[in-house]
Amino acid sequence: MKPDLPTTNAALTAALTTLRPDLHRFLSRMMGSVFDGEDVLQDAMLAALRAIETGARVENPRAWMFRIARNTALNAIRARKSEQAMKSRLSHFEEVTQTLPVSGGTADTLRPLMALTPRQRSAVILFDVLGYSASEVADISDSSIDAVKSTLKRGRAALRSAPSEQLGDLNDTDKVLLARYTACFNAHDFDTIRAMLAEEVALDVVSIEHRTGAEAVGGYYSNYAKVADWMMVPGHVDGTPTVLVFDREKPGIAPVYVIRLTFSDQKLLRIQDFRYARYVMQDVHWRRV
Helix, strand or coil: CCCCCCCCHHHHHHHHHHHHHHHHHHHHHHHCCHHHHHHHHHHHHHHHHHHHHCCCCCCCHHHHHHHHHHHHHHHHHHHHHHHHHHHCCCCHHHHHCCCCCCCCCCCCCCHHHHHCCHHHHHHHHHHHHCCCCHHHHHHHHCCCHHHHHHHHHHHHHHHHCCCCCCCCCCCHHHHHHHHHHHHHHHCCCHHHHHHCEEEEEEEEECCCEEEECHHHHHCHHHHHHCCCCEEEEEEEECCEEEEEEEECCCCCCCCCEEEEEEEECCEEEEEEECCCCHHHHHCCCEEEC
């Protein structure tokens, strides 16, 4: 029998650190974006903490955590579909295909997976991408081995027949804001960047800290002023305005991590800094702008 998952928040958080890259790899493919995958991962970790607090005991921690992650992703997908129907918005698959051709990232793009149903997507990712056995996928999915094999067959067939994609571009406003942000960052002109922050701006230094409000977030730039191992370049990931962060000593190689930016009304509304969560780079598709 495998050991139980730790039963305190601190111990559980420490234990999940080793699982986090694999969980993110799974969820980024489920959601079609490394950034959405990280958001769902954080929700899944909170769900795991709540379960432990209410007395959950687990014999197979890895399968238990993947099951929570899968269920959290399915709930997020359902919520997204409901919201899109209410607002008559384009589907997520249509939105993420409005991006530039990629110049980096893994060979297996995330976007074709979005053509699959959520259950097909889950089975294909767990079996074909992450290398779980059919019995392990059945355990995570709370299904039978025969059902998993059937779902895999349908999912693989759908992938083979998925249409090729036509990719678009970032809008001009986002390009200007992104170029200004990175230019100021590289010049260490952090006062100008602070003036770009919305009063309600939110900062997520992934796996490290969260801050909210322009005053609190402003201190984040003081930390960057103390180091010089980075070079910022405007780019995009999944059609999102993104700072590509390169090693200053090796600027011609792929970025070492990314910072996601969300703008609203010419102001910076959200920052997601992956400096301490570089596992996203195994899946990210990037391009300089």
